[in-house]
């Protein structure tokens with residue numbers, strides 16, 4: 001039997017519809033949620049993600065501002081723009097698209113965003129709040145994964161979770177969110193010995209390494225839930241995940257595809273965080 005597929009596009013459409021209703025309610029009392037997006041450089045994938053974020057905002061009845069800088073821009077200019085956006089009460093959310101060019105201190109840029117407008121949840125204050133089990137803004141990709149697990153009614157309490165990848169954007173916050181739901185969490189990484197030993201124990205396997213098709217069917221426990229966060233391009237230019245979907249779907253019980261899985265949910269949860277920031281500004 002092949003696995004049940006969690007359709008990230010369909011779930012996104014449903015959640016974005018609900019967010020649009022909340023955005024309209026807020027607009028009716030004089031506050032239209034507004035997201036400012038900063039893009040530095042010409043990375044084609046980043047340009048696509050930013051375009052999709054802006055389009056999604058507009059479709060949900062939110063305002064979006066987009067600032068695009070050349071790859072060799074002086075960081076001081078970007079810091080100055082962030083300070084301006086921090087001080088603007090009509091802007092509720094600010095994000096800087098990652099990765100930034102090498103001459104940028106990415107951490108300093110992320111720390112310069114006001115924690116109240118940090119809709120990516122990357123500011124140290126928001127990371128700390130998540131660690132303490134009191135999240136204020138949840139990073140969008142792990143937030144989207146939690147929504148997908150909820151929609152597929154995957155049991156979390158006591159589940160063995162293995163996360164492959166330890167990034168600040170996905171692996172670490174994902175671990176905190178699942179730990180908060182009483183999962184037993186293992187984080188694997190490039191130095192982990194015998195990766196398959198760990199992955200085969202997982203009731204829920206989250207792949208977030210950035211290596212095309214590295215998780216194959218033989219590394220998966222029969223019936224497991226497999227969440228693929230990877231976005232890679234094959235030599236032929238085709239999009240694929242970190243999981244070898246063809247072999248994995250024959251073993252897993254539930255699986256997310258790439259494209260059309262976690263990616264669209266990342267943008268959906270960005271809208272959710274922006275709306276949340278705007279709603280908090282009323283209080």
Ligand SMILES: Nc1nc2c(c(=O)[nH]1)N[C@@H](CN(C=O)c1ccc(C(=O)N[C@@H](CCC(=O)O)C(=O)O)cc1)CN2
Nearest residue numbers: 049095096097098099120140141259260261263264266
């Ligand atoms: N400031 C941030 N930078 C980055 C983040 C982030 O959450 N905040 N995450 C990733 C990229 N990302 C969002 O920015 C992102 C990646 C992929 C998708 C997506 O919808 N993917 C589609 C395929 C799109 C395509 O054709 O390439 C899919 O999987 O179906 C959305 C957002 C790094 N940077």
